[in-house]
Amino acid sequence: MLLRLIHFFTLVVAATSFITSPSLPPPSPLPRAFSRCLPVLSGLASPALKQKTVIKKAAASPGQPAQKAKVAQPQTRGSHETEDAPRYKVILIGDEEYDEEHVIERMVDVVDDVDKKASIEIFHSAQQGGKGLVGVYPLEQSEHYVEQFLRSEPMIFTELEKE
Structure with a gap:
């Protein structure tokens, strides 16, 4: 064949x-x-034939200008209003039993945006006034920080307050 x-x-x-x-x-x-x-x-x-598309334009009258084609306006989706997640304060509770070095090291390890200098200030404000503000975070993150402080040995007491 x-x-x-x-x-x-x-x-x-x-x-x-x-x-x-x-x-x-x-x-x-x-x-x-x-x-x-x-x-x-x-x-x-034989090669494939290509078809041409002819677009006819309306002829303008001699005394009038040519009309422009109407262009469809793009449709916009409805604006969505978003709300920020509720934020909570993580507060270190002052206690005379705390070992200063342990609390400072643990605070630096647990909280991402707190360095050693800031943790010393937070610890001293908690010892003098009874409470020291560690930071303000979304609910899940602040709950995570509180759990990490409670799991440390010896335990570090913290609480949450809604902002």
Whole structure:
């Protein structure tokens, strides 16, 4: 089957070269088998036709300017009002039993945005006034900090207050 196709295409190429060459005599009539397959081959070899789209514009009157096409305004989605998450204060409760070094080290380890200098100030304000503000955070984060202070050994007492 493959050999027949190769032979067939060889005949097609030979036939087209005879047709396009002006110096050669016209080719003999095509064999009957070849003439039956010619429409199929011509359909395969022809390029796909491209269609052109024509947009007609309305002609302007001689005395009037041309009208501009109306452009649809983009639709905007409804504005969503978002509320910030409620924030809570993490407060260190002062206690005479605390070891200063332990509380300062633990505060630096647990709370991300507190350094050693800030933790010393928080500890002293908690010892003098009974309470020291560690920071204000969203609920989940502040609950996490309170749990971490309670898990330390010895325990460090903290509480939450809504801002």
